[in-house]
Amino acid sequence: MKNSHSVHPAARAYAIEVTDGTLSRREFMTRATTLGLSAAAAYSLLGLAKPAKAAGHAQSGGTLRIESNLVAMKDPRTFDWPQLSNFTRGFFEYLVEYQVDGSIAPALLESWSVNDDATVYTLNIRPGVTWNNGDAFTAQDVAFNIARWCESAVEGNSMASRMASLIDSDTGEARDGAITVIDDTTVELTLNQPDITIIAGFSDYPAAIVHQSFNGDPLDAPIGTGPYVPSEYTVGVKGVLVRAPNHDWWGEGAHLDQIEYIDFGTEQVGIFAAVDSGEVDMVYESIGDFILLMDSVGWTKSEALTANTVVIRPNQEAEVNGVKPYADARVRRALAMAIDNSVLLELGFSSNGHVAENHHVSPLHPEYAELPAPVFDPEGAAALMAEAGMADFEHELISIDDTWRKNTSDAAAAMLRDAGINVARTVMPGSTFWNDWAKYPLSTTDWAQRPLGVQVLALAYRSDEAWNESAFANAEFDTLLAEAMSIANADARRDVMAKLQQIMQDEGVVVQPYWRSIYRHHAPNVVGAEMHPTFEIHVAKLGFAA
Structure with a gap:
């Protein structure tokens, strides 16, 4: 196995393809980072500096209101609406994060490496992360979650399809030896066949990381690693996240005191009325003719192809x-x-x-x-x-x-x-x-x-x-x-x-x-609300402009 700082040989080959014009930069970023290369290292292979983050400094505090459908909550591995994950992202985080430029960035994983034929993955867990109940976040937690995802008999568990190369077809669970905890910060995955999609699968919205005490209900004693906790969730009406008390969150951001998700139904007429009357600060998605209407009220528009x-x-x-x-x-x-x-x-x-x-x-x-x-x-x-x-x-x-x-x-x-x-x-x-x-x-x-x-x-x-x-x-x-x-x-x-x-x-x-x-509109003073290609709302990045 190569260490987390080495360059997979395929990544070097991809960089040559970009240089000779046969591969787009976006495709390169997806391929290279899936194999374990950091975004900064991927850009350096192209002879480029990693683009600086757009300016958007946020002040501390405030309540942000988001228009979003609120449907019945369930076990994250059975999520079938991105809106569910956008609420639970406040407390249930992810191993990796899919970026707008096509790259896959570390989150609860600090790094990973992949052998040459994509049959062995080494996952390096981010040190210093704690759950909001004070427990340390360790490799055992990661192994627990991956094993849960492998339980193919659980109705609606789409994560099993992403973990197929780890599953014993006879038992419908993780194969013996497929998931190995090397130490408190390292997990090794041994696949039964090459699979290049494992890391990308970790970025998908049903792949939220839960505590080992999780009972299947995200709203019942919600123990997570994120900066917020739920204080209210009423289907079809409203959901509220508040800052997690006495929790030293590992990340940067979490500017807001409170985030409210408000359901105005699926018709754009009602959603635009809420925008026009100042009842929300951002919408989940702007659609069709209502894109121009939302432009007309002076809101900022964000687009993703x-x-x-x-x-x-x-x-x-x-x-x-x-x-x-x-x-x-x-x-x-x-x-x-x-x-x-x-x-x-x-x-x-x-x-x-x-x-x-x-x-x-x-x-x-x-x-x-x-x-x-x-x-x-x-x-x-x-x-x-x-x-x-x-x-x-x-x-x-x-x-x-x-x-x-x-x-x-x-x-x-x-x-x-x-x-x-x-x-x-x-x-x-x-x-x-x-x-x-x-x-x-x-x-x-x-x-x-x-x-x-x-x-x-x-x-x-x-x-x-x-x-x-x-x-x-x-x-x-x-x-x-x-x-x-x-x-x-x-x-x-x-x-x-x-x-x-x-x-x-x-x-x-x-x-x-x-x-x-796809398009998303938000009030001009909101930062961190840009439309993501997969509709993700990264709540820790949200805030009001300083």
């Missing part, structure tokens, strides 16, 4: 009146052929993004392979639906009631009807929709960005995973995905990714129409 998206997905195992309409690939392909993705971008998201290609791998992902655009052929779609014996079947397209997902679904339904395909629309409030989001026969779901394309495919489309809402199960796909996840070099991985993306299109797994540019 992302791999966030929405999918229209048929569930291949769902039964409707005793049949499984979406088990037939012809039916799924017909749905995709009847929809023009560029129209969904325009009508559903006000053209604030880029057209996608129905395979859920973004040009922002290092291993993205360019394929021909999906074919828009309404007549061919109707013929294919008839060939499958489903010409008279009425599809029910279900969506949440918020602005953009509803509009995207409405536009898709209209195009399906134009192609002669019968479609009924059902719109649900978020409080109802998200209870069974993975089980509907045909529905739309939004997905947040992940640093690597293979992460997305493993989370959403590998057989039997907790978040596999399409119920897609394909042995060739799973085998190719395992191969792709073992290849550190993204250019070499791209050859396999092209095959995976092609399977997604050929099987009609999803209609995935566009990639979203």
Whole structure:
């Protein structure tokens, strides 16, 4: 094993690719830091200084009010809303943090290193961190959390899909010898196959670190390493964080005395009314025509070009009146052929993004392979639906009631009807929709960005995973995905990714129409509120300008 200050040979090769113009700087940062290189060292390999942080000095004290949906709290490893993690980030912290420039920065880990074939990871725990009950934070805590994430039998535990290379398939738990505590500040992970996604998986929002006494409820005796603790959480109404008493937090920031999350529903009209009347200081996300309205009140706008998206997905195992309409690939392909993705971008998201290609791998992902655009052929779609014996079947397209997902679904339904395909629309409030989001026969779901394309495919489309809402199960796909996840070099991985993306299109797994540019507005005197590519709100960085 190399020490934490050495440079993985792949990182040097990536730097050469940037120099000769075959690799973007953002892709380089993701690749190099995943392998254990610090952001400063990564920039130095390029002959650059790490960019200085933007000026934004915050005063101490005050209460900041954030517009955000508040849904029922649950065990973090089963989180399926970023909004949940944005509240618990005040007290449950993360091993690493995904940055806007694509790099992955240390947090509760001070550093990490990876062997050449990505089968052994050494995690170096940040010294001097304490829990808010006075306990020292140690390697045993890290090992405890990773073992929890490996418990694949726990319903809704999507972290198990990220830790698959550590799991014993017979027991559904961490394999003997997979997680080893070397000493109080060192954990070693030994994988059963190469996996380049482990560190990136640590940055995802369900990977919050909990105390060994954790009972599954973040609001019950909330012991965390962060600077705040919850004092109130009412679903659909309000959540409040206050400074943790008598806790010497390890980090920098935590300027505010109190942070309030206030739920104004999913409709942008109500959210803008709260902005206009001065009831909040920042919003979770600004959408569509309301971006210009929020500009008009003099608020600061922050934008992130992302791999966030929405999918229209048929569930291949769902039964409707005793049949499984979406088990037939012809039916799924017909749905995709009847929809023009560029129209969904325009009508559903006000053209604030880029057209996608129905395979859920973004040009922002290092291993993205360019394929021909999906074919828009309404007549061919109707013929294919008839060939499958489903010409008279009425599809029910279900969506949440918020602005953009509803509009995207409405536009898709209209195009399906134009192609002669019968479609009924059902719109649900978020409080109802998200209870069974993975089980509907045909529905739309939004997905947040992940640093690597293979992460997305493993989370959403590998057989039997907790978040596999399409119920897609394909042995060739799973085998190719395992191969792709073992290849550190993204250019070499791209050859396999092209095959995976092609399977997604050929099987009609999803209609995935566009990639979203996302926006957040905040009052001019708020600092630390910039939009993050994965919607993260880093509460310790928030404050009011000095």
